[in-house]
Amino acid sequence: MPTALAFESVTKRYRNGVVALNGASWSIPVGARTCLLGPNGAGKSTAIRLLEGALRPSSGSVVLLETTPGTPEYADARRRTGIVPQSPGMYTDLTTSDYLDLVRRLYGRGDAGRVIDAFGLGPYQQTMLAELSGGFRRRLLLAAALLSEPEVLLLDEPTVGLDPVAAHDVHEFLTTAMQGRSTLLCTHNLAEAEALCDDVVILRGGRVLLHEPLAELRQRVAPRLRLRARQPVESLVAALARRGLVAEIENDAAVVSVDARRAAPDLLRDLLGEGIDVFESVPLEASLEQLFLDVVRA
Amino acid sequence: MIDRSVRILLGKELAQLGRSRAALVSATLIPLLLLVIVPVPQLVAFSKAPINIPELPGGGPAGLQSLRGADFFVQLLYPLLVTICGLIVPSLAASYTIVSERERRTLELLIALPVRLTDILLAKLLSILTLGTLVTVPLFAITATLVVILDLAPAGTMLLLLIPLVAAVICSTCLSLLLTLLARDFRTANNVNGILFFPVLIATVGVLGAVGGSARFFVLGVTLLTLGAIALVIGARWITFERYLD
Numbered sequence: 374m375p376t377a378l379a380f381e382s383v384t385k386r387y388r389n390g391v392v393a394l395n396g397a398s399w400s401i402p403v404g405a406r407t408c409l410l411g412p413n414g415a416g417k418s419t420a421i422r423l424l425e426g427a428l429r430p431s432s433g434s435v436v437l438l439e440t441t442p443g444t445p446e447y448a449d450a451r452r453r454t455g456i457v458p459q460s461p462g463m464y465t466d467l468t469t470s471d472y473l474d475l476v477r478r479l480y481g482r483g484d485a486g487r488v489i490d491a492f493g494l495g496p497y498q499q500t501m502l503a504e505l506s507g508g509f510r511r512r513l514l515l516a517a518a519l520l521s522e523p524e525v526l527l528l529d530e531p532t533v534g535l536d537p538v539a540a541h542d543v544h545e546f547l548t549t550a551m552q553g554r555s556t557l558l559c560t561h562n563l564a565e566a567e568a569l570c571d572d573v574v575i576l577r578g579g580r581v582l583l584h585e586p587l588a589e590l591r592q593r594v595a596p597r598l599r600l601r602a603r604q605p606v607e608s609l610v611a612a613l614a615r616r617g618l619v620a621e622i623e624n625d626a627a628v629v630s631v632d633a634r635r636a637a638p639d640l641l642r643d644l645l646g647e648g649i650d651v652f653e654s655v656p657l658e659a660s661l662e663q664l665f666l667d668v669v670r671a
Numbered sequence: 672m673i674d675r676s677v678r679i680l681l682g683k684e685l686a687q688l689g690r691s692r693a694a695l696v697s698a699t700l701i702p703l704l705l706l707v708i709v710p711v712p713q714l715v716a717f718s719k720a721p722i723n724i725p726e727l728p729g730g731g732p733a734g735l736q737s738l739r740g741a742d743f744f745v746q747l748l749y750p751l752l753v754t755i756c757g758l759i760v761p762s763l764a765a766s767y768t769i770v771s772e773r774e775r776r777t778l779e780l781l782i783a784l785p786v787r788l789t790d791i792l793l794a795k796l797l798s799i800l801t802l803g804t805l806v807t808v809p810l811f812a813i814t815a816t817l818v819v820i821l822d823l824a825p826a827g828t829m830l831l832l833l834i835p836l837v838a839a840v841i842c843s844t845c846l847s848l849l850l851t852l853l854a855r856d857f858r859t860a861n862n863v864n865g866i867l868f869f870p871v872l873i874a875t876v877g878v879l880g881a882v883g884g885s886a887r888f889f890v891l892g893v894t895l896l897t898l899g900a901i902a903l904v905i906g907a908r909w910i911t912f913e914r915y916l917d
Contacts, residue, residue: 461783
């Protein structure tokens with residue numbers, strides 16, 4: 374399968390000695406929607422800047438649409454790629470319209486009017502970029518990235534610093550924009566990654582800890598069951614412990630690693646038979662947060 | 672000859688400079704002062720009451736020999752003002768186009784587009800060169816025309832003075848590449864400009880004092896272009912996105 378982008382044993386050491394990526398290798402096939410997860414300083418933004426061609430790897434190679442930065446073909450690959458940078462500064466002397474026109478001319482194609490309409494930027498066409506609110510700045514960045522109908526979309530923390538309403542708006546736009554496009558979404562917002570992506574790459578300390586489809590990742594985590602009873606939660610935990618189950622207390626509920634479909638009916642019968650009045654039994658799907666913490670802590 | 676991306680970015684830079692009242696006022700006011708307001712009264716005074724420089728012991732350096740009357744103005748004073756002006760205007764423009772981009776972190780907006788850092792910087796340098804030339808040459812022409820009208824120097828001599836002016840603009844534009852590496856904000860930019868200009872001014876005074884006749888304009892032009900080329904080579908060798916954003 375052709376790759377949209379790839380990192381081949383990439384190490385990036387900054388001038389101050391910080392190693393942002395350390396022999397990292399991963400690739401994203403054409404059409405995949407992949408999130409790049411990792412704690413702060415994991416190397417996510419460095420990965421984007423390497424793909425931009427703004428930074429050069431200290432060793433290894435970065436591939437974007439089958440080309441490497443610095444080659445004559447790379448310029449064409451960049452024109453087929455839309456990038457949303459993380460919270461850049463905004464011009465005080467360029468309007469929304471000026472900026473989108475600049476973007477259109479640099480990409481050599483695109484319809485500024487279409488993205489202005491799609492992202493609701495119409496009333497702000499003559500507004501200086503620095504005067505736009507946080508939410509509209511992010512809309513503008515998305516509009517610029519999508520103006521040329523790119524094949525690849527690189528998103529660096531597209532909702533960081535936004536209020537919930539603005540973040541929701543951006544998610545709505547992204548859901549549409551990412552359809553059919555190879556996308557790399559750098560984020561540490563796990564809910565965002567879960568809602569928008571199919572695959573996940575987890576970085577820590579510049580190394581790739583994991584690269585898997587989310588669905589497969591979920592299967593690796595033990596299924597869990599949340600139980601609530603009329604008695605104090607400590608009684609419920611003790612009853613579970615007598616059956617060899619270690620429970621965690623979350624609020625006033627006990628959470629145990631149990632396959633709900635196979636083991637829950639017997640477990641519930643036992644508990645009720647013992648006089649523990651269980652009134653709630655909820656199978657929990659492994660959240661990306663849980664998966665992330667499991668992987669990073671391991 | 673110039674890459675399409677650079678031409679597009681140059682248009683953006685010039686539009687931004689045109690919209691910046693502070694940049695335009697400071698880039699016009701100082702040359703107006705140095706090229707017209709200060710020299711014109713002196714010029715008129717020289718035309719009415721020529722002064723003779725006393726002979727220096729042993730004749731003095733070649734550049735200071737045989738300067739009589741208006742020659743002092745045409746051969747020494749005005750070339751110095753012209754060179755200083757040619758150095759100042761691009762440095763002011765550089766503070767607005769290069770340092771402000773760095774200070775406001777707007778470079779990240781540009782680098783997300785299909786352009787290279789070298790395209791961005793080349794467009795900025797060309798915009799600085801354009802502004803420097805467009806502002807200084809017409810103002811120079813005013814005073815140069817007056818000199819010719821007052822019959823203080825032939826038109827050919829005044830045309831030769833364009834050499835150090837244009838060379839100073841080019842030299843200062845190249846020095847702004849070093850400014851890109853060294854200055855993170857306006858205040859630092861002003862300090863760095865002072866440090867960068869000091870050796871250039873020393874060289875200028877040295878050439879004007881040491882070389883006699885019209886040859887001084889050629890030698891000064893070559894000296895300024897050489898200093899500019901050195902700055903360009905150093906800047907081009909060291910500047911990277913990483914250093915620019917540091």
